[in-house]
Amino acid sequence: MYTCDACQMNSCYKKEPTGYPKNCPCPDEAHVEACKELYSDPENMMISHNSALVEAEGYLRKNRLEEIMDFARKCNYHKLGVAFCLGMKREGNILCNILRHNGFDVVAVACKHGRIPKEFIGIKDEEKVRPGTFESICNPIGQALLMNQQKTDLNVMMGLCVGHDTLFMKYSEAPATVFAVKDRALAHNPIGALYLSENYYKQKFFGKNQAD
Structure with missing residues (x-):
């Protein structure tokens, strides 16, 4: 161990x-x-x-976006795939526009494409984010397959959910990197949970018997 x-x-x-x-x-x-x-x-x-x-x-x-572009240039990666969460479409659009402006060809695929209902993967109505409504699954396998079809050189994940990112990496044929991850509770700054674990989140992570 x-x-x-x-x-x-x-x-x-x-x-x-x-x-x-x-x-x-x-x-x-x-x-x-x-x-x-x-x-x-x-x-x-x-x-x-x-x-x-x-x-x-x-x-x-340099910030992470600058480093991703520098890395892509050094590796001679010209066609970039951006797999983004539909809940971060605005941010995804800004990211793609920046990449295109800096000379990259960009293949952008949203997570909900295909409109596969959540019932297909065994989700009950009461288990949905918004029960009583139609909800399609996030489709990271499809995102990866479309990027494979387009023969992207490097794939960039933008806000994919936990687990969905796992499936995307599993099926992506091109090397992949992460620009941003999703954490709605912490303004997409998941490391904040580690800093808060020493005070505000202490009981959440270590139990009710932990003293302040």
Whole structure:
């Protein structure tokens, strides 16, 4: 069981580590060599190399949208797919317009396309967001298939729900990245839940017996 989150040594980031925790994967030479072999694949090497360049060149200076465009250019990705949530259509439209203005071909597909009723996946009326109404499923598999059909170079996820993003990544043939994730309760800033877990959300995540 690996617990890198609790490590206090951070030996993986030091030029001359003084030691490793008992369950650290760093000393596992077979694992490290297996990783190196995979990175030696030309596509993996290209993506990894360009990712490192984007990180260094934009560190503390560029926002994520700028970094996505820089990464795409370095990788010679010209046709970008944008898989967006219909609930973030306005934001998706702005994103696509920016990408197009900066020279990219953009294939944009909304999550609700196909109008497949939620009953198809076994959702009862009382289980809908708005019972008593027609609701179509989010269709991330369809989003991925359409982008595969269009032969996109890189797919960008924009506000897909938890689980729907999982299916999109499962079926996307092109490499994928995330521009934004959905969290309606926290203004699409999910990491806020971690900061609030130390005070406002303490009982929510750690139980009623936690003292303030």
